[in-house]
Each structure stands twice: as C-alpha cells, then as structure tokens.
Amino acid sequence: MGQTIVLTGMVLSAVPVGEYDKRITLLTRERGKISAFARGARRPNSQMMAASNPFSFGQFEAYEGRSSYTVLKADISNYFRELTVDLDSAYYGFYFMEIADYYGRENADEIHMLKLLYQSLRALENAHLNNRLVRRIFELKAMVINGEYPNVFSCLKCGKNENLTHFHVKSGGTLCSSCAKGVPSFYIDESTLYTMQYIITSSIEKLYTFAVSEEVLEKLEKIMNEYMKNYIDRKFHSLQVLEENEGFAAGILTEKDGR
Missing domain, CATH: 2.40.50.140 (Nucleic acid-binding proteins)
Known part of the structure; x- marks a missing residue:
C-alpha cells in the first residue's frame, strides 16, 4: 500500500x-x-x-x-536562478549534479552529499569565488564523503607524516622525499598539500572560505584530474562541455594577448 x-x-x-x-x-x-x-x-x-x-x-x-x-x-x-543566466557557472553546476548522481544510491544516507551540492551551487553564484577552485573543492570533498579520497597525511610506504613531497596516483596518496626516489609521481608543494588536507578535514560549511594562488590551483587541478581518472569509471557529459568551453575561452584570450 x-x-x-x-x-x-x-x-x-x-x-x-x-x-x-x-x-x-x-x-x-x-x-x-x-x-x-x-x-x-x-x-x-x-x-x-x-x-x-x-x-x-x-x-x-x-x-x-x-x-x-x-x-x-x-x-x-x-x-538557483543565477546559474541559469551565467553559462559558465551553469556548466559547473550540471557537472556537480552528475557527480552527485554518480555517487547517489536509493535509501542511502545522502545528507552530506546533498549539503555539499547545495553549498557548492551557492559558491558558484558568488562572483568573488573562482569557479575552477570551487570545482576542485567539490570533487575532492565528494570523494571524501564516499570514502575514495587520497591519503595526504602520511607517507604511503613508511608512514611518516613529514617531508611529504610527492603524490602517487595509483597508490592513492603521498610519499615522503626518501620513499619517492625512483617512483613515478607528482611533486606536491607544501601549499598544495595543505590545501588538500584542509578540504578533506574541514566541515562543508567552511569549504568555500579561502583562495589559493594560480600556481597552487594548477597543481591541484593536475592532481585531481589524474586521481579522478584513475578512480571514477564514468565520463561526464557536462564535464566535456565545460572543458570544451574553457578551452574555447582560453583560445580567445590567447588571441587577444597576441595582438
């Protein structure tokens, strides 16, 4: 009944x-x-x-x-009507919802994912926040909620929590400078490491309260691109559209700079 x-x-x-x-x-x-x-x-x-x-x-x-x-x-x-009049933010928003759909399950506890989604869409409406950073915060925190986040607090080999200088994608975390020798991995600077640690440990309400340098953002983007490619087995249509749009915009800026 x-x-x-x-x-x-x-x-x-x-x-x-x-x-x-x-x-x-x-x-x-x-x-x-x-x-x-x-x-x-x-x-x-x-x-x-x-x-x-x-x-x-x-x-x-x-x-x-x-x-x-x-x-x-x-x-x-x-x-969230403001997203519908800002095409760039709308692309990000649809991407976030595809990730929520990917992880979502019926009769499962999705309170945290719902809260993350809501706060992230609000962040996209904030003109003072960088959408590229909002995206990486959302991606990493979504993986935290679903238990697939990387270990960035200790070395995967020796367990030490000092001199964490490299990130190993397939192993899912950081290596210290000694253990990273001869191992194909990404160099991770202290600021990028701290950014990832902050995202992982902070409450959802405090996620969108900071900014990073362009250098840190680019390093975070590189790590998250490779990490998600290794751990998520779906191609998101909205992400393809988003990246095509970003590439088109970057091309226009390059042409303007060359004049």
Missing part, C-alpha cells in the same frame, strides 16, 4: 515523458537518490513546471508506490 511522504531534496535531472509529464531524479535527505514522475509538469501554468527543473531545491510531496514515486506538489526554497 502506497503512502504520501515529504522529501527534502534537489532535482538533479529531468527528462520528458509522454506529452505533458517529466521523470526527474531527486537527491533527497530521507531516501537518497530516487526517480519520480512529475505528472503534468510540462503543461502551461503547471505548478510543477519550474519545480521539476534541475537545481530546484526544496520540499517535495510524493506518493510512494510499490515500484516508483510520483511527485504531487513542491515547495521550492531555491531555484
């Missing part, structure tokens, strides 16, 4: 179904990641039209059937 429940969550994605309906994916506090039908969501003047769009965060009243959910109504507290 089905029942009506109230779920707090965010719409990760939505696809049309039939002539007027949508099938949405929700990341919720109470039931983890679920799929649900939003009946009549594509009808003009439907209350569910805006509420069933990606980025919509709030409370969703849903009927829980034997094999599916149906959203009956929604009370949205944040649509």
Whole structure:
C-alpha cells in the first residue's frame, strides 16, 4: 500500500515523458537518490513546471508506490536562478549534479552529499569565488564523503607524516622525499598539500572560505584530474562541455594577448 511522504531534496535531472509529464531524479535527505514522475509538469501554468527543473531545491510531496514515486506538489526554497543566466557557472553546476548522481544510491544516507551540492551551487553564484577552485573543492570533498579520497597525511610506504613531497596516483596518496626516489609521481608543494588536507578535514560549511594562488590551483587541478581518472569509471557529459568551453575561452584570450 502506497503512502504520501515529504522529501527534502534537489532535482538533479529531468527528462520528458509522454506529452505533458517529466521523470526527474531527486537527491533527497530521507531516501537518497530516487526517480519520480512529475505528472503534468510540462503543461502551461503547471505548478510543477519550474519545480521539476534541475537545481530546484526544496520540499517535495510524493506518493510512494510499490515500484516508483510520483511527485504531487513542491515547495521550492531555491531555484538557483543565477546559474541559469551565467553559462559558465551553469556548466559547473550540471557537472556537480552528475557527480552527485554518480555517487547517489536509493535509501542511502545522502545528507552530506546533498549539503555539499547545495553549498557548492551557492559558491558558484558568488562572483568573488573562482569557479575552477570551487570545482576542485567539490570533487575532492565528494570523494571524501564516499570514502575514495587520497591519503595526504602520511607517507604511503613508511608512514611518516613529514617531508611529504610527492603524490602517487595509483597508490592513492603521498610519499615522503626518501620513499619517492625512483617512483613515478607528482611533486606536491607544501601549499598544495595543505590545501588538500584542509578540504578533506574541514566541515562543508567552511569549504568555500579561502583562495589559493594560480600556481597552487594548477597543481591541484593536475592532481585531481589524474586521481579522478584513475578512480571514477564514468565520463561526464557536462564535464566535456565545460572543458570544451574553457578551452574555447582560453583560445580567445590567447588571441587577444597576441595582438
């Protein structure tokens, strides 16, 4: 026998179904990641039209059937509308939601991932924050939440927590200067190491409260690119679009600088 429940969550994605309906994916506090039908969501003047769009965060009243959910109504507290008018930030936002979808599981505890997603989208709306840094913070913290983060607090070989100068991707962490000899690895400076340690250990509320130099950001980007490539077995469509867009923008800047 089905029942009506109230779920707090965010719409990760939505696809049309039939002539007027949508099938949405929700990341919720109470039931983890679920799929649900939003009946009549594509009808003009439907209350569910805006509420069933990606980025919509709030409370969703849903009927829980034997094999599916149906959203009956929604009370949205944040649509993140600023992301929809900033194409660059929107690309990042869709990428974050793809990662949340990748890790999300039904009936699993997704409270921390939901909180991270919400705070990260808010960070994208902050013009004073670098979206490239927001992305790397989100990626690393998402892996922390799901238990796949690297050990950057001690040497993987000898266990010492001093002179951690290299990062070994396949082993998943740092090596001290002695153990790194002859081992193919990335050099990691003290500032980049501290940045990763801070992201891993800080609460979600304190994540987006710092800035780093361009040099540190580039090193962090290099490490995270290789680490995620090794530990995540999915290609994210939004990431491909994002990187193509960043490459296009970089090309324009290069042309301007050359004039």
